[in-house]
Amino acid sequence: MVTLQQLEQYEPITIQCHDNPDGDAIASGFGLYTYFKEKGKNVKLVYSGRNRIRKANLTLMLSLLDIPISYMEPQEEKLPGLLITVDCQYGAGNVTKLPAETVAMIDHHQVEITDVAMSRIEPALGSCSTLVWKMFQEAGYAVTSVRLGTALYYGLYTDTSQLTEIFNPNDMDMRDEIVFDAEQIRHLKQTNLSLEEMEIAGLALLRSIYNADYHYAVIKTKPCDPNLLGLISDFLIQVAEINSCVVYNEQDDGYKLSVRSCSKEVHANDLVAYVTEGIGSGGGHIDKAGGFINRKLYEEQYPTLHTQAFMGSRMSEFFDNNQTIYAADGDLDTSDMREYRRKAVALGYVNPIDIFPLGTPVTLRSMAGDQKTVIDGEHYIMVGMRGEIYLTCKEQFLNQNHMVRGRFKLPKGLEYHPIIRNDNDGSVRGLLDYTGSCVTIGDVHVYAKKLKKTVKVYPADDEGHVLFGKPGDYLCVRKDHPQDVFVVEKEQFTLLYRRGGG
Ligand SMILES: [Mn+2]
Numbered sequence: 153m154v155t156l157q158q159l160e161q162y163e164p165i166t167i168q169c170h171d172n173p174d175g176d177a178i179a180s181g182f183g184l185y186t187y188f189k190e191k192g193k194n195v196k197l198v199y200s201g202r203n204r205i206r207k208a209n210l211t212l213m214l215s216l217l218d219i220p221i222s223y224m225e226p227q228e229e230k231l232p233g234l235l236i237t238v239d240c241q242y243g244a245g246n247v248t249k250l251p252a253e254t255v256a257m258i259d260h261h262q263v264e265i266t267d268v269a270m271s272r273i274e275p276a277l278g279s280c281s282t283l284v285w286k287m288f289q290e291a292g293y294a295v296t297s298v299r300l301g302t303a304l305y306y307g308l309y310t311d312t313s314q315l316t317e318i319f320n321p322n323d324m325d326m327r328d329e330i331v332f333d334a335e336q337i338r339h340l341k342q343t344n345l346s347l348e349e350m351e352i353a354g355l356a357l358l359r360s361i362y363n364a365d366y367h368y369a370v371i372k373t374k375p376c377d378p379n380l381l382g383l384i385s386d387f388l389i390q391v392a393e394i395n396s397c398v399v400y401n402e403q404d405d406g407y408k409l410s411v412r413s414c415s416k417e418v419h420a421n422d423l424v425a426y427v428t429e430g431i432g433s434g435g436g437h438i439d440k441a442g443g444f445i446n447r448k449l450y451e452e453q454y455p456t457l458h459t460q461a462f463m464g465s466r467m468s469e470f471f472d473n474n475q476t477i478y479a480a481d482g483d484l485d486t487s488d489m490r491e492y493r494r495k496a497v498a499l500g501y502v503n504p505i506d507i508f509p510l511g512t513p514v515t516l517r518s519m520a521g522d523q524k525t526v527i528d529g530e531h532y533i534m535v536g537m538r539g540e541i542y543l544t545c546k547e548q549f550l551n552q553n554h555m556v557r558g559r560f561k562l563p564k565g566l567e568y569h570p571i572i573r574n575d576n577d578g579s580v581r582g583l584l585d586y587t588g589s590c591v592t593i594g595d596v597h598v599y600a601k602k603l604k605k606t607v608k609v610y611p612a613d614d615e616g617h618v619l620f621g622k623p624g625d626y627l628c629v630r631k632d633h634p635q636d637v638f639v640v641e642k643e644q645f646t647l648l649y650r651r652g653g654g
Pocket residue numbers: 176177239260278279280311
């Protein structure tokens with residue numbers, strides 16, 4: 153994994169955006185440009201390909217933020233020093249291959265090119281701007297320039313359907329931390345679409361597929377700026393008959409999806425997680441979500457299936473298979489479940505009062521997204537082995553666990569370490585700095601089964617906080633507390649439980 157410190161050993165440096173650059177490619181390229189310039193490097197920001205930048209929002213972005221990007225003719229001659237492709241991969245179909253002495257790549261798309269040693273590719277991130285921002289932090293470089301902050305913010309904005317489809321916590325961190333010029337962003341928002349895109353949206357609406365049984369719509373659009381997908385789905389969800397929808401199109405490396413739902417029973421983030429399961433990723437909020445399907449994985453698993461048929465059948469499957477459990481009823485049928493015992497594995501716990509004072513509104517952020525709460529002195533935060541977090545009642549926690557010595561540690565290489573954010577003043581703390589270790593007292597017995605369908609569990613103590621299980625996860629219920637129903641992810645389950653009764 154390449155770092156900025158390694159890259160700044162080279163000179164001169166050419167940063168190349170993909171052909172037909174978008175807001176995110178320009179912003180992340182500009183970020184790297186600014187960094188190397190400040191290090192006193194001879195650096196250039198370029199793009200190539202058949203077309204020049206002409207979309208209104210992009211020309212406005214270049215002029216508002218004074219971004220020094222220039223067009224470079226495709227050429228045979230070898231570039232001296234280092235070439236970094238940004239928001240794309242060297243040799244991929246969406247970027248003109250410029251010969252160079254040394255090559256590096258920084259990107260957030262699916263890994264396509266594997267023979268470039270100096271690369272940093274993080275497909276889980278919503279924008280390449282976030283990746284560049286993250287690399288700045290790792291290098292100890294703070295973004296103090298509002299001009300650069302505005303560019304990076306706009307890069308994230310354009311790649312996540314106006315920030316509505318953000319689901320990676322790193323993207324949320326940048327959205328919340330970065331300093332930007334709100335007036336310039338407002339100006340850019342009003343220059344979002346071209347006439348051509350208006351036409352693409354119009355055609356897409358004419359060709360929608362509507363399912364009257366489940367009240368959903370599916371639309372495939374022609375290639376367009378990804379944030380147009382979000383606008384089309386925002387429009388669709390306002391139609392009376394439509395309660396959920398997927399709008400998608402083909403990109404170089406797969407399919408980008410925008411999902412909406414306005415039904416209480418169907419959450420957009422659950423729906424997109426289900427549709428992309430095994431072939432991509434997705435998430436977001438209960439009403440708006442986004443996702444991505446990797447073309448290679450899709451073609452391996454569904455070699456003959458047309459994508460429109462695929463989307464329709466996955467959607468219908470989701471509605472057919474969705475089981476709802478109200479844990480408070482305490483009547484879950486355990487006849488097809490097996491008994492397991494909890495292993496003596498240490499988990500992490502945090503007493504939030506150690507971090508912020510009583511009454512502070514806070515946001516807990518983990519890979520699973522954001523959770524808002526107020527420090528009430530009655531809850532502890534539990535930290536799982538993969539950095540997942542959940543709140544637990546203090547009294548129950550103290551009855552069921554005992555603390556063990558030593559700080560709680562997460563395995564190396566985890567994508568994100570959970571944070572707690574004070575919503576009054578915006579200050580942020582890493583949860584792990586406050587996390588102790590604990591193990592459960594006595595034997596915990598559960599009945600569990602591997603899910604074949606999606607399931608939604610309304611917990612007995614907190615019906616507002618729905619748990620979602622997908623095929624492969626385990627549905628569990630405490631043997632001695634039939635109202636304690638919960639879902640455990642596949643990998644977690646084997647770490648935490650073993651077969652056995654008694
Ligand atoms: Mn991008």
